[in-house]
Amino acid sequence: MPQSSADMPDFDAAEDVAQRRADEALIVDVEGYEGPLDLLLTMARSQKVDLMTISVLELAEQYLRFVEKARKLRIELAADYLVMAAWLAFLKSRLLLPPDPEADGPTAEDMAGHLAFQLERLSAMRQAAAQLMARDRLGIDRFARGAPDTIARSRRTEYKAGLIDLMRAYARLKTRDEFRPYAFDRKDVFTMEQALDRLRKMIGFAGEWTDLSVFLPQGWEADGQRRRSATAATFAASLELARQGRLEIRQGESFSPISYRQTTHEP
Amino acid sequence: MSHDFPPPSLDQQERMVEAILFASAVPVTMRDLTARMPDGCDPAEALAALRRRYDGRGVTVEHLGDGYAFRTAPDLAFLMQEQTVESRRLSRAAIETLAIIAYHQPVTRAEIEEIRGVAVSRGTLDQLIEMEWVRMGRRRMSPGRPATFVVTDGFLDHFGLETSRDLPGLSELRAAGLLDSRPPAEGLAMPLAGRGEDDDIEHVDPPEDLFKDT
């Protein structure tokens, strides 16, 4: 990776072959960067100043030139590099324009300051990581007992369960409900057999036209679901008895009440 | 033989033998010591000094086969015992009961039985209480004033939960593949007899799925 000079990512100055090759190397290596912030940090270092005092404007221009050059060379840049370019272009225009006293939100200086902070923080974390890895590490610089004693163990049973077990158990219970074979709760269902039984016994007393609702069993008239079930079963049973010639059915017009009476002549 | 550097001091050599014996998984032979220590060392002398140093200590340098190793002093063998814990999986009944208590607490025994569809043995609840994962909560203000059960802080601790609200909801279980079912089609769902409130798991909405990328 070219680290040659301050204008390292500056393609405008690149005329001689060596410089051009360095540029191309940079482009090809973009994949080696951990995202635009990483690339920006490398560029910022080329300013060779304290990160807190870098010229963010210069940095933005450097980055934008880099993106422009990549475009000329028809190098496809990942989306986040382009998003960063758009953000930096916006920041650059804000930095160049006189501040708008009416504008809400952070000033261009705030934005630039935050970018400088982020670069410094990332740089500090890299340094911290390097310091960490340089410590005397177990298994590399320091070693544990190679032959730890086996310790005689007296037993105590401890029951173990993890969150996954717990959730699986609960999932099992819940899915059992979902997959229960489809079956009616018979409590609220009046069956056709029951209706036939009842209608056979009652129809003998129906010499006159008698409304269907009279034949409904007690306690089934009030509740909607029970009434519908009993009505349907009674009507179905009445069709069966009519087929057998035991009763007659009458309905004045569509949706008007249905009434029954015993067949007057024996079949 | 000529050396660029003088050999380390005997003290330093003793430290070296000490570290090598300590870190080795098997007894170290005199040949190994010679091979590993810098030129010009006298491992035999360093080892003899080290053995004297550890004489009477809690660990001693012993000659085992043709090698040397640290060993616990025989009179301290009694310290090398540890009460161990044999882990055993919870029974299915226990884990299911625990799950129901965690998701529905405070919950009565009758309610647990309703959800599980089978009777809960006294032993199962006793076991969970003895493990200090479950305790009795307030009595329910309903006829018979039945006792309720709730999970303990020890439970939350063991399962790495901050509150029982952090338990993932059913939709999350499903997303995690723990529930590979689809809900029954609209309109086919059986009305859950009686207790509407036991559906509340659906509404507990822990913000972050435990199973997503961590």
Added chain:
Amino acid sequence: MSHDFPPPSLDQQERMVEAILFASAVPVTMRDLTARMPDGCDPAEALAALRRRYDGRGVTVEHLGDGYAFRTAPDLAFLMQEQTVESRRLSRAAIETLAIIAYHQPVTRAEIEEIRGVAVSRGTLDQLIEMEWVRMGRRRMSPGRPATFVVTDGFLDHFGLETSRDLPGLSELRAAGLLDSRPPAEGLAMPLAGRGEDDDIEHVDPPEDLFKDT
């Protein structure tokens, strides 16, 4: 409290601590020491005496996280080629992520991403968790209740740290304000695109690896 026997002498207690620490490959906590030694012992004092005794030796007593362990002196690492275990090479992303977790803990995934400027791939955190250097901490009490990550005692042991306050350069970083969890103000945040797309564990060899795992 009454004992059938007087407690062992301090010398004897020191031998006991020595034997127990020697016997274990992982750090032993004060609680374990107390549990394993006879009643009436003062493990803390015995341990202090032991640490003094081993000061400057080839193995020394280190305070690592919650526990204590003998470890070979770092200056003798050159003798230990045979013991060195070829550890899995960590990617630059993994090392940076580890450092960020250590210095900023408890830290959320979003905060790690903010600091690094790229999405954290799933593999990176998985690897650190698998190595038992990182674990999930408490959920953050902020909208979404995101999970946080913290380093483990295993991390402290590996890097020879007594507590995470002993991280190198920690106080300087703090004084410089570089550890403030400073959420970017509205409109200040830089864009983070392509979340989750870069599987950074894949490119184990970034062109410039500042952080070679030696």
